[in-house]
Amino acid sequence: MKPFCCSRLLVLATLSLLPAAAHAQSPAPVINNGDNAWMLTSAALVLLMTGPGLALFYSGLVRRKNVLGTMMQSFAMMAVVTLLWAFVVWSLAFSSGNAFLGGLHQVFLHHVGLAPDPFYSPTIPAQTFMVYQLMFAIITPALIAGAFAERMKFSAMLLFNTLWVFLVYAPMAHMVWGKGGLLNFSAIGMGRLGGFFPSLDFAGGTVVHITSGVSALVCALYIGKRVGYPQRDMRPHSVVLSFIGACLLWVGWFGFNAGSALSAGTLATSAFVNTHFAAAAAAVGWSAVEWFKRGKASALGAISGSVAGLVAITPASGFVTPMSSIWIGLIAGAFCFFMVTTVKNLFTYDDSLDAFGVHGAGGTIGAILTGVFACSAINPTYRNGLPTGLFEGYPKQLLYQFAGVAIAWTIAILGTLLILFVVDKTVGLRLSAEDEETGLDLSQHGEEGYEFDMDVR
């Protein structure tokens, strides 16, 4: 109890000094209703990405017997991560601590009130920022489910994702966005908030997509293939569901990226336009390669491409010009097609719904391309208007981007391996072969997604 009190006193002392310090560089925190309206809308849009967006996207790709179980893997995060966030995880991610992890002085949302926190978002209530960030923490572990689809126990999934939010998400979010984080690029109060490796990640390319995508690959390798993979017929049971889900993801992503401006100003417009352009370009990129290589452009290919583009533009969305975002989308679409079709088959891992092939690969290429295309005219706050990207003549940024990528990969691999080991030795990871045959819906939840019996009701 004593260290806790001490650290709280320390924070109170620090906080009392902050307004004066902040005043020197940014306007005094006054809530702007327009900003707050946009940020609340954005928070809702990001939640829309998980349920129904991701839930539909993933559940359409599985077999019919697993449709509800797969939806629950997304929906459970909306409930469970919310509580974890309110109790502890918010504090670990966003309260001040060291360069790697936040402290415990904001557990149970202590001191997270309606007054703005000038360091994060001077014009909106701290609670708006808190709930907006929560939506990111919900979708990130939900993304991993694509790798262990159709074969992980519900209990194991809950335990895995709970531990994962603590061990991987909270430190990564703190490093990239938190006060004093190692990778924080923020120029507000440079030297105090900015990190050692200022890695540009506007909306979570490293925090969300690399961590979830790489963890997904580790899961797929650790858990092993589904029974009968790849010989058996495992066609998606409804590309229609996936199609609706992907379109909802596209729409929700405007909240994800344009919301990351944390205000309703010009930067939000940049991020909005870039997000849309990259998604469109990546759908074209994926489809073009598919058409050329396989003779047909598929619906699943087009939607997968758009998601890959949305992933890749995420870190870049607030730093690049619209034309750059089209390049990023085209490259990401073609690159992820190659990862999902050729590389996966080459190494024969069963990343069932391509969480790694789209989020891990797309997130990595997006993080690197951010360092290539970043433009000081779009976002002059970082480096005060000096060149920010490789093409502008600042190659050092590419190095910082690689540092961010390397750290995200490392923490995802180590954290996930440790968690998988612990879960495997306690509740056990995999369904029994019999339960896997029966399907998640009946074996884990005692219900069925579709009722096709010929009874009269």
Added chain:
Amino acid sequence: MQKIEAIIQPSKLDAVKDALIELGVQGMTILEARGHGRQKGHTETYRGREYSVDLLPKIKLEMVVTDELLDSVIAAICSTARSGKIGDGKIFVSRIDNAIRIRNDERGDLAI
């Protein structure tokens, strides 16, 4: 009495049904089925994974008709369901010993 089981392309169902009703066929049972004869299936590709699908959707019609109607029914099905391509389907004919109408216990030709 003869039982006719006809397996046809789903797209031909309406034409076949209309022709049979015009001939005076009183009733029929229709089943959605999957299967294949000499017709080969097709391949589907999902994110680069190819699946060969050899059981294709078909419609199976079942009806029992009087001996006199048999030939004209077969001719009507053939002419309406035929496209000339492989996969048009088949007709099987078998003899039926009796038919009973459950409502009033009528037997034989009266019951069909």
